[in-house]
Amino acid sequence: MSSSSLTVHGLAKRYGEFVALAPTSLDVPAGEFLTLLGPSGSGKTTLLSLIAGLATPDEGEVRIGGADVTYRPPYERDLGMVFQNYALFPHMTIEDNIAFPLKMRKVGAAEARKRAAEALEMVRLPHVAKRFPRELSGGQQQRIALARCLVYRPSIILMDEPLGALDKKLREQMQLEIKRIHRELATTIIYVTHDQEEAMTMSDRICLMNAGRIEQLGAPGDLYFRPRTVFVADFLGESNLLPARISATAGETLDIALAAGAGTGQAISNGAPLAAGADVTVMVRPQNITVRAPVDGSGKLKGRLADVMVTGSLTKLYLDAVTPGLPPLIAAYPTRSLSDEHRIGDLLELDWQAADAVAIADAGAH
Amino acid sequence: MAALPPSSSARARAAARKKRLGRALMAAPLVVLLLAFLVYPVGQLLALSVWGKAGFSLAAYQQLFASPLYFNVMLITLKISFFTTVLSVVGGYPIAYLISVASPERKATLLFWVLLSFWTSFLVRAFAWIVILGRRGVLNHLLTSLGIIDTPADLLYNFGSVLVGMVHALMPLAILTMLAVMENIDRTLPRAASTLGARPGTAFWKIYFPLSLPGVAAAAIMVFVTAIGFFIVPALLGGRRETMITQLIIDQVLQTLNWGFAGAISVLLLLVVLVVFVLYDKLLGLSSMTGTSAPRAATARPQGFGHRIGDAILTLLGDVSDRIIAVFPRGRRDGAKPPRPLVAFVWIVLVLMSLPAVLMIPLSFGSGGLNWPPQGFTLQWYREMLDSPVWAQALTRSLLVGLGTGVLSMLIGTPAAFLLVRGDMRGKGAMLAFVLSPIVVPRMIIAVGLFYMFARIGLVGTALGLVLGHTVVAVPYVVMTMMAVLRNYDTRLDLAAQSLGARPLATLRYVTLPILGAGMMSSFLFAFATSFDELTIALFASGGLNATLPKQFWDEVTLQVSPVIAAVSTCLFVFIAVLIFAADRLRRRSVAS
Numbered sequence: 001m002s003s004s005s006l007t008v009h010g011l012a013k014r015y016g017e018f019v020a021l022a023p024t025s026l027d028v029p030a031g032e033f034l035t036l037l038g039p040s041g042s043g044k045t046t047l048l049s050l051i052a053g054l055a056t057p058d059e060g061e062v063r064i065g066g067a068d069v070t071y072r073p074p075y076e077r078d079l080g081m082v083f084q085n086y087a088l089f090p091h092m093t094i095e096d097n098i099a100f101p102l103k104m105r106k107v108g109a110a111e112a113r114k115r116a117a118e119a120l121e122m123v124r125l126p127h128v129a130k131r132f133p134r135e136l137s138g139g140q141q142q143r144i145a146l147a148r149c150l151v152y153r154p155s156i157i158l159m160d161e162p163l164g165a166l167d168k169k170l171r172e173q174m175q176l177e178i179k180r181i182h183r184e185l186a187t188t189i190i191y192v193t194h195d196q197e198e199a200m201t202m203s204d205r206i207c208l209m210n211a212g213r214i215e216q217l218g219a220p221g222d223l224y225f226r227p228r229t230v231f232v233a234d235f236l237g238e239s240n241l242l243p244a245r246i247s248a249t250a251g252e253t254l255d256i257a258l259a260a261g262a263g264t265g266q267a268i269s270n271g272a273p274l275a276a277g278a279d280v281t282v283m284v285r286p287q288n289i290t291v292r293a294p295v296d297g298s299g300k301l302k303g304r305l306a307d308v309m310v311t312g313s314l315t316k317l318y319l320d321a322v323t324p325g326l327p328p329l330i331a332a333y334p335t336r337s338l339s340d341e342h343r344i345g346d347l348l349e350l351d352w353q354a355a356d357a358v359a360i361a362d363a364g365a366h
Numbered sequence: 367m368a369a370l371p372p373s374s375s376a377r378a379r380a381a382a383r384k385k386r387l388g389r390a391l392m393a394a395p396l397v398v399l400l401l402a403f404l405v406y407p408v409g410q411l412l413a414l415s416v417w418g419k420a421g422f423s424l425a426a427y428q429q430l431f432a433s434p435l436y437f438n439v440m441l442i443t444l445k446i447s448f449f450t451t452v453l454s455v456v457g458g459y460p461i462a463y464l465i466s467v468a469s470p471e472r473k474a475t476l477l478f479w480v481l482l483s484f485w486t487s488f489l490v491r492a493f494a495w496i497v498i499l500g501r502r503g504v505l506n507h508l509l510t511s512l513g514i515i516d517t518p519a520d521l522l523y524n525f526g527s528v529l530v531g532m533v534h535a536l537m538p539l540a541i542l543t544m545l546a547v548m549e550n551i552d553r554t555l556p557r558a559a560s561t562l563g564a565r566p567g568t569a570f571w572k573i574y575f576p577l578s579l580p581g582v583a584a585a586a587i588m589v590f591v592t593a594i595g596f597f598i599v600p601a602l603l604g605g606r607r608e609t610m611i612t613q614l615i616i617d618q619v620l621q622t623l624n625w626g627f628a629g630a631i632s633v634l635l636l637l638v639v640l641v642v643f644v645l646y647d648k649l650l651g652l653s654s655m656t657g658t659s660a661p662r663a664a665t666a667r668p669q670g671f672g673h674r675i676g677d678a679i680l681t682l683l684g685d686v687s688d689r690i691i692a693v694f695p696r697g698r699r700d701g702a703k704p705p706r707p708l709v710a711f712v713w714i715v716l717v718l719m720s721l722p723a724v725l726m727i728p729l730s731f732g733s734g735g736l737n738w739p740p741q742g743f744t745l746q747w748y749r750e751m752l753d754s755p756v757w758a759q760a761l762t763r764s765l766l767v768g769l770g771t772g773v774l775s776m777l778i779g780t781p782a783a784f785l786l787v788r789g790d791m792r793g794k795g796a797m798l799a800f801v802l803s804p805i806v807v808p809r810m811i812i813a814v815g816l817f818y819m820f821a822r823i824g825l826v827g828t829a830l831g832l833v834l835g836h837t838v839v840a841v842p843y844v845v846m847t848m849m850a851v852l853r854n855y856d857t858r859l860d861l862a863a864q865s866l867g868a869r870p871l872a873t874l875r876y877v878t879l880p881i882l883g884a885g886m887m888s889s890f891l892f893a894f895a896t897s898f899d900e901l902t903i904a905l906f907a908s909g910g911l912n913a914t915l916p917k918q919f920w921d922e923v924t925l926q927v928s929p930v931i932a933a934v935s936t937c938l939f940v941f942i943a944v945l946i947f948a949a950d951r952l953r954r955r956s957v958a959s
Contacts, residue, residue: 052561053560053561054557054560054561073560073565073566074557074560074561075560075561075562075563075564075565077561078563079561080561080562081558081561083554083557083558085552085554087552087554087555087557087558089555089558089559089573090552090577091576091577100559100562100564100572101562101563104562104563104564104568105563148562149562152562152563158561
């Protein structure tokens with residue numbers, strides 16, 4: 001299967017007053033699995049529609065494999081799209097559905113049937129060729145939508161929340177399936193989802209969007225551990241976000257003072273330049289916070305245990321900071337045994353490593 | 367079940383009995399109504415064709431087949447109905463399509479114009495064509511002043527004028543029927559086809575068009591069956607050679623009082639309609655009538671010869687359209703917008719559809735009679751209308767009968783709709799077919815049957831008789847609308863209310879009715895408007911002195927064409943426009959709340 005790169009440059013779309021997509025640029029190398037992640041209304045589906053040619057941009061350009069396709073109609077872009085509701089043609093059999101794109105490309109009937117059968121093999125549903133879409137389950141319809149997209153070997157595959165309608169177990173199974181197909185075919189995939197776990201597990205890179213623009217583009221680990229903005233830190237996984245000010249800088253390591261005189265400590269930069277005196281938000285992931293009793297002033301903060309939640313593999317502690325003006329905190333650690341040593345109401349010492357505290361410049365400081 | 371102790375199984379049986387009784391009570395009023403005022407009178411009329419004063423006799427049928435006249439009239443009726451159907455469906459398709467893909471605000475505007483035509487009285491619209499096509503009418507005036515013709519042409523009282531009037535009368539029905547199906551076509555499907563490599567023409571013909579076919583089929587049969595029983599348009603716009611079968615029935619009843627012969631013609635008409643339905647069912651399946659279930663073609667796919675031919679034709683149509691589209695330069699147009707020629711076509715048809723009724727307005731204020739262009743300004747015709755007690759009485763009676771019909775149809779139709787949607791019982795299909803039968807049986811046959819029955823029990827000329835007759839023809843629409851409303855209603859809301867402590871009546875009052883209110887209101891308006899515009903039953907059953915508005919209109923217009931009628935038409939048109947506007951407002955408010 002051929003696979004193409006995708007370049008988006010200064011692409012923008014407005015609907016009246018509403019900015020669906022602010023001028024946006026993006027480079028996707030051939031064979032990459034890129035996820036567009038964000039809350040609803042963040043512009044991810046708009047961006048996908050512009051790439052697919054289902055909507056026309058107000059400005060900017062789209063290039064597929066180097067060729068400018070900005071104003072080309074969808075049927076001249078040689079890309080595949082898997083729709084959220086599958087969009088299988090209800091009046092055609094599964095086989096006819098899958099053969100449809102081949103027919104549009106003037107592939108002979110016999111060859112089309114053969115390739116449709118191969119595509120059905122690939123999604124592991126070889127026996128449903130003569131059935132109609134509504135005779136299949138949601139998960140099966142999803143696989144057929146995928147097969148219909150794979151059968152003509154498009155150079156780029158776009159997927160618009162393809163697993164949104166499936167239950168959790170089926171969703172995880174399909175995630176593995178899509179990953180396997182991506183590996184086998186090495187095709188470029190642009191994948192839209194609002195499920196951050198799905199984005200983390202599947203993507204080579206994540207493009208996190210908010211309010212019509214890209215918040216951060218990078219590998220899942222980068223976004224999780226080195227968020228550029230508070231929005232990114234907050235959107236991906238759980239985090240403790242503490243207001244602070246930089247007191248001194250020494251390379252990557254920063255000396256910080258927590259707000260409300262809650263204490264001082266060190267943090268690392270998220271890569272963006274920060275100067276002393278700047279207001280920042282310090283992010284610490286729950287699993288990087290350690291708790292201990294009794295309280296002896298050896299940690300960074302003190303907190304009173306408000307609630308405990310055992311979520312199977314993890315135990316989560318919800319704490320109220322003793323210093324007023326700080327937000328509630330979460331600490332998490334692997335559940336070790338049935339009975340936990342901490343009781344609600346206990347006063348605990350909270351601590352973390354400097355390398356696990358990431359300073360993020362506040363929005364006003366850009 | 368076997369493990370249950372006897373007492374509880376007895377209780378279960380009692381509960382089941384109660385449930386059955388409840389169901390029977392919900393359906394009973396409707397069944398009784400249809401049996402008493404549809405099955406019995408129609409059956410009696412059909413029986414009269416062979417059973418006269420002198421006992422059994424085939425004389426009526428001998429008379430029917432002795433002269434080629436009746437056979438020819440039937441042929442003309444079929445010919446007019448066929449062309450009306452083809453033109454209404456072909457012309458209405460682009461309009462329904464555009465409405466189904468338009469943005470919400472645009473959709474409301476387009477729909478308003480279609481609904482306005484749909485609800486403007488058939489009489490008003492037919493009358494308008496008399497004025498437009500007359501020797502001193504709008505069209506002749508236009509053609510002579512443009513110098514295209516020297517002397518006014520005879521445009522009225524021929525096949526063309528009847529066809530124009532018929533298509534104008536029935537195209538809104540075709541549009542609304544097709545729209546019901548098109549609204550349910552998933553809009554991502556053509557987009558998906560486009561990403562899979564289909565050009566616009568191919569995407570339309572291979573994906574959208576096949577999915578819209580059930581709507582086309584339903585629209586075609588609705589228009590055909592309505593057309594075959596029509597008499598207003600051929601009577602007002604046709605000449606002798608455009609006489610349709612229902613006009614013969616009117617003559618037999620009102621002029622010669624020959625019930626046996628009227629019955630024989632009714633049998634012929636009914637047989638033709640039945641044959642049409644059977645053929646239709648064989649070819650397309652009648653499930654498409656209600657627009658709810660998938661076309662039969664999709665359930666048991668004939669992968670045979672016919673299917674391959676159909677597929678090849680659609681492929682060809684797609685290719686040809688794509689080549690035509692490719693000739694025109696492609697700008698940076700948004701692919702989501704419908705092509706301009708289509709929009710232009712739709713607006714032209716919509717304007718032509720609304721124009722006749724609108725033209726009545728200037729004429730009604732003119733002092734020069736009904737000749738175009740209108741001259742001067744006078745309120746004379748309105749004064750005459752208001753001074754004459756006949757019009758005021760007719761209006762009062764129409765409003766009264768309309769309200770009565772609306773209320774009775776709702777009371778009888780709503781429980782039946784509940785039963786048909788919610789109840790799990792056998793024979794639902796048969797029940798639905800029975801409920802819809804007043805639409806299928808030509809109105810004229812019902813009207814004549816009711817007239818005969820009412821004459822014998824003294825209901826002719828009474829409001830009660832009219833209400834009963836109108837309810838028979840309005841109730842299927844109420845049941846259909848209410849069924850659609852109930853299908854969209856999430857019954858879990860009722861369960862939620864009950865789980866929150868609401869008793870059944872409180873649930874009904876605070877949850878169910880407020881949500882269903884808009885749907886019930888539109889059902890009511892549908893029934894009201896059906897009655898308000900009903901002429902066929904009123905023609906016989908309202909008697910000489912107690913005419914309804916359409917009956918009065920008909921009497922006047924068949925006697926002489928006077929400008930007073932233009933004034934009445936204007937009033938009716940404005941009344942309907944206000945009603946549609948109010949109904950739309952109501953619907954929006956209920957959606958917003």
